Amino acid sequence: MLNPRIKLRHLQAFLELAKRRSFVRAAESLAITQPALSKAIRELEDNLGTALFDRGPRGVSLNQAGLTLLRHAGPALRTLDEGLTAIGEVSGRERWVRVGALSTVESRLVPLAIERLHARFDDIGVRVDSGPSAYLLSRLRGGELDLVVGRMTAAREIGDLAFEHLYYEPLVVAVRTGHPLAGDTPPTLARLVDYPWILPPPQTTLRQQLDSFCVQHGLRPPERRVETLSLAISRRYVLDGEALWIAPREAIDEDVAAGRLTLLDVGLERQGGSVGLCLNASMQPTLALEAFCEALREVAGER
Structure with missing residues (x-):
């Protein structure tokens, strides 16, 4: 009591x-x-x-x-708020899903899942927040988000949250088509540091994987680098210059297919990390959340 x-x-x-x-x-x-x-x-x-x-x-x-x-109070207050909201609901009132999306899924998985959700339900809204896994997972644990989607299994903050694997996504290195390194098969690793890099910020799981690769091969990221999770900034910078973009494969697939970007065969990752959805098991899932999770599973299964 x-x-x-x-x-x-x-x-x-x-x-x-x-x-x-x-x-x-x-x-x-x-x-x-x-x-x-x-x-x-x-x-x-x-x-x-x-x-x-x-x-x-x-x-x-x-x-x-x-x-x-915190582990109990956040979900408890959210459940209380949902109960109070449900009492006042009228037929046809909008429902919401609050999604935390990592950069690994911003380009394809999440937009396609939202499109599929809205094709079936016209009364469900989706709020999407982006950011590092530590930030989003802490908000999920506190009851501020309904789920987090992306590559996060290496994140310490995942703790007792429930993770469901969807597929593997490799981290790759891309340059604009016509870049001096684009013709090297494979390029000499030592030449990579002669150009600017666009890479994930420190303390992210993607950066940890890149740092491990650099240590194994005796590489040190150049001083000329941009550290960001913004796909828009990264894309513009790599297309307009000589930079190397270290990013999840999903982020660059469309530009590779269109011939604007070229992958460098440096063996950064072969299989890649596990991309999936993370839920707070202490929170009762809503019908809207379950519908969105099913849309995510369907889109992931069609890859």
Whole structure:
């Protein structure tokens, strides 16, 4: 039974502070004063008999007790919100699926799955957020997303979340057609560092794979490099210049088929990493979520 001294405002304050990691930013987001937020957190910690955050000069971070509460409080409040929403629903009201999409699936899998979903259901909306796996998985664990799609099995943050494999996606190296390295079969690895690189940012699972390849072959990424997960920026930069684009195969397939980009046979990955969908097992799936997951499975199965 829920402690009667713990109120909804306590949990809302806790979740916002866990997300923002700053009393100032959390208070602004909740539209309350910082003293009011501090009081709510203090009351919650007093009622639970334990601290939930470690305070430091750079803000706050969850301790083990805070992480445990986060694992349950986020999905619980989301379930409560869904129940309240369901009571007020009228026939034909829109339903939503909140999707976290990694760069590995932004070009083909997710857009095609949305198209297939909307061909069957005209009352389901889809909100898509992109970003690194650590960021998206933390939002899934907190109940802010319904699922995360992409290549993420190497992410430490996946923890106790439920992952379903869909297919393997290799990391490849591409250049514009006509690039000086395009005619080398295979190119000399030492020549790769003579040109700019477009590569995933540090701390991403894709970057970890690239760093491992570089260590194995004694390569060091050049100083002239762009670190980004933006497909639009990467594509424009590689098509207009001499850069090498290290990216998931799905991101460059369309340009390769059209003859605009050429793959370099450097053996970065053969099979590739596991692309799939990740769910929070503690959250009850909605019919809209189940419909979108089925669309993802169908599109992946047709690859």
